[in-house]
Amino acid sequence: xxxxxxxxxxxxxxxxxxxxxxxxxxxxxxxxxxxxxxxxxxxxxxxxxxxxxxxxxxxxxxxxxxxxxxxxxxxxxxxxxxxxxxxxxxxxxxxxxxxxxxxxxxxxxxxxxxxxxxxxxxxxxxxxxxxxxxxxxxxxxxxxxxxxxxxxxxxxxxxxxxxxxxxxxxxxxxxxxxxxxxxxxxxxxxxxxxxxxxxxxxxxxxxxxxxxxxxxxxxxxxxxxxxxxxxxxxxxxxxxxxxxxxxxxxxxxxxxxxxxxxxxxxxxxxxxxxxxxxxxxxxxxxxxxxxxxxxxxxxxxxxxxxxxxxxxxxxxxxxxxxxxxxxxxxxxxxxxxxxxxxxxxxxxxxxxxxxxxxxxxxxxxxxxxxxxxxxxxxxxxxxxxxxxxxxxxx
Amino acid sequence: xxxxxxxxxxxxxxxxxxxxxxxxxxxxxxxxxxxxxxxxxxxxxxxxxxxxxxxxxxxxxxxxxxxxxxxxxxxxxxxxxxxxxxxxxxxxxxxxxxxxxx
Numbered sequence: 001x002x003x004x005x006x007x008x009x010x011x012x013x014x015x016x017x018x019x020x021x022x023x024x025x026x027x028x029x030x031x032x033x034x035x036x037x038x039x040x041x042x043x044x045x046x047x048x049x050x051x052x053x054x055x056x057x058x059x060x061x062x063x064x065x066x067x068x069x070x071x072x073x074x075x076x077x078x079x080x081x082x083x084x085x086x087x088x089x090x091x092x093x094x095x096x097x098x099x100x101x102x103x104x105x106x107x108x109x110x111x112x113x114x115x116x117x118x119x120x121x122x123x124x125x126x127x128x129x130x131x132x133x134x135x136x137x138x139x140x141x142x143x144x145x146x147x148x149x150x151x152x153x154x155x156x157x158x159x160x161x162x163x164x165x166x167x168x169x170x171x172x173x174x175x176x177x178x179x180x181x182x183x184x185x186x187x188x189x190x191x192x193x194x195x196x197x198x199x200x201x202x203x204x205x206x207x208x209x210x211x212x213x214x215x216x217x218x219x220x221x222x223x224x225x226x227x228x229x230x231x232x233x234x235x236x237x238x239x240x241x242x243x244x245x246x247x248x249x250x251x252x253x254x255x256x257x258x259x260x261x262x263x264x265x266x267x268x269x270x271x272x273x274x275x276x277x278x279x280x281x282x283x284x285x286x287x288x289x290x291x292x293x294x295x296x297x298x299x300x301x302x303x304x305x306x307x308x309x310x311x312x313x314x315x316x317x318x319x320x321x322x323x324x325x326x327x328x329x330x331x332x333x334x335x336x337x338x339x340x341x342x343x344x345x346x347x348x349x350x351x352x353x354x355x356x357x358x359x360x361x362x363x364x365x366x367x368x369x370x371x372x373x374x375x376x377x378x379x380x381x382x383x384x385x386x387x388x389x390x391x392x393x394x
Numbered sequence: 395x396x397x398x399x400x401x402x403x404x405x406x407x408x409x410x411x412x413x414x415x416x417x418x419x420x421x422x423x424x425x426x427x428x429x430x431x432x433x434x435x436x437x438x439x440x441x442x443x444x445x446x447x448x449x450x451x452x453x454x455x456x457x458x459x460x461x462x463x464x465x466x467x468x469x470x471x472x473x474x475x476x477x478x479x480x481x482x483x484x485x486x487x488x489x490x491x492x493x494x495x496x
Contacts, residue, residue, distance in 0.1 A: 058410070114447060150437065150438040151437070151438070153438075154403065154438060158403055158455065183481075184481040185457065185480070187458045188458065194450075226474055227414070227436075227438060227475070228438050229411075229435075229436060229437070229438035229439035230438070231440070231452075231459065231460060231472070231473050231474050231477045231479075232459050232460040232478075232479035232480075232481065233475065233479055233481050234457075234458070234459050234460065234479060234480065234481050235454060235459035238454065238455045239455075240456055241455075242403075242455050246456070251407065326425050340401065340413070341401075341412070341413045341437065342414065342415060344398045344413070347403065378440070381462060
């Protein structure tokens with residue numbers, strides 16, 4: 001496969017223009033700019049008007065994601081987001097970047113017209129981005145699950161785990177998360193850590209999640225889980241955790257940290273400090289956005305009940321865990337892991353099928369959600385402390 | 395050759411997961427012989443792959459999911475009535491009352 005070479009040495013599997021609004025007040029204008037360029041330009045943005053270090057860093061990471069070739073920033077003008085600092089970070093990578101300030105341009109219509117022209121200019125400039133040979137080992141792949149049901153933990157999640165095992169073996173970086181759903185299996189996870197120091201960090205991340213969710217009043221094991229055949233909290237947790245496969249855990253990262261080399265990484269998405277901004281991730285796309293900020297070229301999304309989402313910037317491969325749901329929503333699903341249940345397929349076989357599709361999508365094949373025009377994106381307030389020295393592989 | 399209705403998630407597991415519901419009175423084929431299910435079991439439920447002694451760890455996904463509280467025969471239902479969490483008790487609703495399995 002071929003990748004788009006970026007100045008930091010990373011390679012992209014897509015070459016899209018990010019059109020980024022820097023406050024909700026600029027969202028409509030940015031959306032209208034993107035409308036006639038739907039395939040070439042993707043809409044991202046941050047809705048808040050108050051400054052936030054995390055949001056600034058996330059936007060920097062996303063605007064310099066390897067799948068992004070150029071950027072148009074859309075500012076209202078009076079928001080507190082530091083648009084100049086963001087533009088400078090993007091410019092330093094050699095990417096074309098333009099900024100439009102609605103209050104300066106002369107309002108909605110003038111900015112939309114100027115923005116569409118800017119997107120066309122940027123598209124011309126990135127059309128000849130060099131494409132170079134790219135290996136599987138250069139991929140960063142994330143995984144999430146959403147709209148889970150009783151099938152997720154026995155079909156889609158273990159199948160993604162097998163795919164992750166093989167990607168890690170090939171030298172790729174794989175990221176899993178959802179520490180809030182790992183309560184009861186922190187010991188099992190810690191046993192897989194590359195070092196005792198990392199093991200302590202992994203345990204601490206689950207403890208933090210447990211405390212955070214307890215403050216928010218979140219339950220863990222519901223009566224319905226037992227009806228579905230789940231016996232203990234650790235069994236339920238293992239169902240989500242199965243996405244991580246069996247590889248050694250190389251490191252623990254937080255959103256925006258780029259894995260320094262291949263291997264399996266846990267992403268700690270639960271904010272540090274007291275509970276401040278509500279739920280850590282308010283919906284599945286918030287998790288996908290954080291994976292992208294850490295450089296994920298694509299995300300493997302396991303769903304039992306049937307989520308239809310995709311993502312801006314990085315393709316989403318949707319893996320149906322439930323065979324009945326697959327039959328109903330097959331136009332939205334890339335992989336039918338439900339056939340482990342009704343056709344007797346093995347977990348390994350489906351894991352191999354996912355791996356093949358990862359390679360094809362990296363080589364340019366479009367996923368179902370890309371074909372259908374899904375470019376969901378959501379970014380909200382958070383705050384993190386930097387990761388400790390024992391979190392990354394040496 | 396194991397029963398195609400049963401899913402082994404990891405070679406280390408001592409439980410099978412049901413790929414779909416199996417009716418009461420049906421016989422399943424295990425590696426060690428046959429077993430008849432006294433009750434209907436739904437998709438996702440677990441049965442013992444072999445005899446499991448009281449106090450033995452229940453292994454699914456190749457990982458411990460709890461401890462057997464009683465001897466479990468091959469093919470028997472493995473659930474809240476004969477397994478306790480090694481982490482926190484499981485709360486289950488029954489038809490008559492809310493019970494805690496310890």
